[in-house]
Amino acid sequence: MDLALDLRARSRGEVLEPKDEGYETARAAYNALATGKPACILRPAGLRDIVAAVRWAAEVDLPVGVRGGGHSVAGHSSPEGALLIDLSHWRGAVVDPVAQTADALGGSRLMDLDAATAAHTLAAPSGTFIDTGIGGLTLTGGISWILSSQGFACDALVGAQLVTVDGHVIDVDEDHEPELLWGLRGGGGNFGIVTHLRYALTAVPRMYGGAMRYRGDGIRDVILRVLEIESTAPDELVMAIVAWRGEDGSPGISVNFAWRGDPDAGAAAVRSLTRHPALFESDVKAMSWLQQQAQYEPIPFGLRQYWKGHLAGRVDDSLADALVAAASDAGGSSFCLVELIHGMAHRIPQESAAFGGRAAVANVTALAIWNEARDDEREIAWARRFADSVAHLSLRGGGYLNYPEMDQSAARVAAAFPPESWERLRQLKLRLDPSNRLRFNANIPPRG
Numbered sequence: 530m531d532l533a534l535d536l537r538a539r540s541r542g543e544v545l546e547p548k549d550e551g552y553e554t555a556r557a558a559y560n561a562l563a564t565g566k567p568a569c570i571l572r573p574a575g576l577r578d579i580v581a582a583v584r585w586a587a588e589v590d591l592p593v594g595v596r597g598g599g600h601s602v603a604g605h606s607s608p609e610g611a612l613l614i615d616l617s618h619w620r621g622a623v624v625d626p627v628a629q630t631a632d633a634l635g636g637s638r639l640m641d642l643d644a645a646t647a648a649h650t651l652a653a654p655s656g657t658f659i660d661t662g663i664g665g666l667t668l669t670g671g672i673s674w675i676l677s678s679q680g681f682a683c684d685a686l687v688g689a690q691l692v693t694v695d696g697h698v699i700d701v702d703e704d705h706e707p708e709l710l711w712g713l714r715g716g717g718g719n720f721g722i723v724t725h726l727r728y729a730l731t732a733v734p735r736m737y738g739g740a741m742r743y744r745g746d747g748i749r750d751v752i753l754r755v756l757e758i759e760s761t762a763p764d765e766l767v768m769a770i771v772a773w774r775g776e777d778g779s780p781g782i783s784v785n786f787a788w789r790g791d792p793d794a795g796a797a798a799v800r801s802l803t804r805h806p807a808l809f810e811s812d813v814k815a816m817s818w819l820q821q822q823a824q825y826e827p828i829p830f831g832l833r834q835y836w837k838g839h840l841a842g843r844v845d846d847s848l849a850d851a852l853v854a855a856a857s858d859a860g861g862s863s864f865c866l867v868e869l870i871h872g873m874a875h876r877i878p879q880e881s882a883a884f885g886g887r888a889a890v891a892n893v894t895a896l897a898i899w900n901e902a903r904d905d906e907r908e909i910a911w912a913r914r915f916a917d918s919v920a921h922l923s924l925r926g927g928g929y930l931n932y933p934e935m936d937q938s939a940a941r942v943a944a945a946f947p948p949e950s951w952e953r954l955r956q957l958k959l960r961l962d963p964s965n966r967l968r969f970n971a972n973i974p975p976r977g
C-alpha cells in the first residue's frame with residue numbers, strides 16, 4: 530500500500546514521504562544524533578487535516594508523532610516509522626489585552642508569543658531561547674526569566690484546543706476538561722495534538738540583567754555566593770549558573786540573571802557578585818521584555834548533542850565542586866547549566882499542574898554539544914559523569930523532561946513525577962490514548 534497516497538487523498542495539507550524532495554529537511558532533528566525517519570509527514574492545512582490524519586493512522590495502525598518547534602534534544606519530533614504531524618508552520622499569537630491572555634498556534638516559537646505580548650507590555654512565562662517551540666516547552670514545564678514571579682510556563686496555560694488520537698477535537702479549560710488541563714500542564718505531548726495554547730499574561734514593563742563571567746581560583750566561591758543569594762532571593766530575581774572550559778583550558782563560570790523591575794534594585798540584589806575579584810567580564814543592562822528574550826543566540830540545528838541531569842531537591846557545596854570538576858573537563862562547546870528555582874514556582878499548589886518538578890530548587894544539567902562523530906563517546910561520557918556526580922542532590926532521580934537524554938529510561942521519566950501524579954497521568958492516558966499511539970515523547974504508559 531502507498532501510505533502517502535492514501536493520506537494525500539484525505540487531506541489538503543502537504544504530505545511528504547522519504548522519497549520526496551523536502552522530506553529530509555522536514556524530518557531533520559535539532560540534534561544530529563537523532564536520525565529517526567517518519568513513515569510520512571503531514572503539514573496540515575487546517576484542523577480537519579489533523580482529524581483525518583489521526584483517523585487514518587489508527588486505520589493503518591501507525592504511531593503518531595508531533596512536531597512543534599522541533600527542538601526536542603532526544604529527537605522526539607523525528608519519530609521513526611510514524612506519521613509525523615508537523616505543526617512547525619502553524620505559528621502566530623493573538624493577544625487580548627483586556628483579558629490579559631494570548632492564544633498561540635501549536636507550532637509557534639517563543640519569538641511569536643513574545644513579540645505579540647510585548648506589544649502590550651505583557652509577557653507569558655515561557656523559556657529563554659526565542660527560537661524554541663512553545664508546544665513542547667509549555668506542555669513539559671517551561672523555565673523562563675520570570676519563573677520566580679510567575680511559575681513555570683505550564684502554570685500560565687489556561688486553555689488549549691487538542692485533537693485526540695481518535696480524531697475528536699476538545700476545547701480544554703478549567704470549566705471543560707479540568708483534568709486534561711491539569712495533565713497538559715506538565716504531562717507533555719501524551720494526550721493529543723495541541724493546536725492552540727492559551728496563556729495568562731502578566732505585565733512586564735522592564736527587566737534588568739545579563740551575564741557576568743568569572744575565571745580563576747575564585748569561581749567556586751562565586752557559585753557559593755550565588756547559592757547564598759538564591760536562598761533568600763525575592764521573586765523578582767531569576768539566576769542561572771553556566772560552567773564551561775575556557776580556551777586556555779581552565780574552568781570558568783557565568784552567572785546569568787534577570788531582575789523583573791527597577792534596575793537599581795536589581796543591581797543591589799547581585800552586588801556581591803558584581804564586586805567579586807574573579808569577575809573578568811560583565812554585560813548587564815536595563816532592557817525591555819523582548820530584549821531580555823533576545824539575550825541568547827539561537828543554537829543551530831544539526832550539532833551533536835547529549836544532555837543529562839537532575840532536578841535537584843537541595844543544593845550544597847558539593848554542587849560547586851561538581852561544576853568546577855566538570856568545567857575543567859568539558860569539550861569546547863559543552864557546558865553545565867544550573868537553573869535556580871524559587872518563589873512563585875514553589876508556591877503554586879502542586880495539585881494545580883501535573884508538572885513534577887515543583888519541589889526542585891534547581892534544574893542541574895550537563896549539555897554536551899559537539900561536531901564530530903569521533904567525539905561521541907567522550908562527550909556522552911562527560912555528560913553522564915556530571916549527572917552521576919550530582920545524583921545525590923536529585924529530588925527523585927529524574928531530570929527535567931524538557932532536557933531529556935537520548936537514551937532516557939522509562940524509570941527516569943516516571944521519577945520526574947510524584948507517584949500520585951504519575952498514577953493520575955496514566956489514568957488520563959488510558960482515557961485519551963489507550964493504545965499509546967502518541968509514544969514519541971516522555972512517555973506515560975496508559976494504566977493497564
Ligand SMILES: Cc1cc2nc3c(=O)[nH]c(=O)nc-3n(C[C@H](O)[C@H](O)[C@H](O)COP(=O)(O)OP(=O)(O)OC[C@H]3O[C@@H](n4cnc5c(N)ncnc54)[C@H](O)[C@@H]3O)c2cc1C
Nearest residue numbers: 597598599600601635656657662664665666671672718723
Ligand atoms: C537551544 C534550546 C534552548 C532551550 N531553552 C529552554 C528554556 O529556556 N526553558 C525551557 O524550559 N526549556 C528549554 N529548552 C527545552 C525545550 O523546552 C524542549 O526542547 C522542547 O521540547 C521544545 O519544544 P518544541 O515544540 O520546539 O519541541 P518539538 O521537538 O517540536 O516537540 C517535542 C515534543 O513535544 C511535544 N509537542 C510539541 N508540540 C506539541 C503540540 N503542539 N501538541 C502536542 N505535543 C507537542 C511532542 O511530544 C513532541 O515530540 C531548550 C531547548 C533547546 C534545544
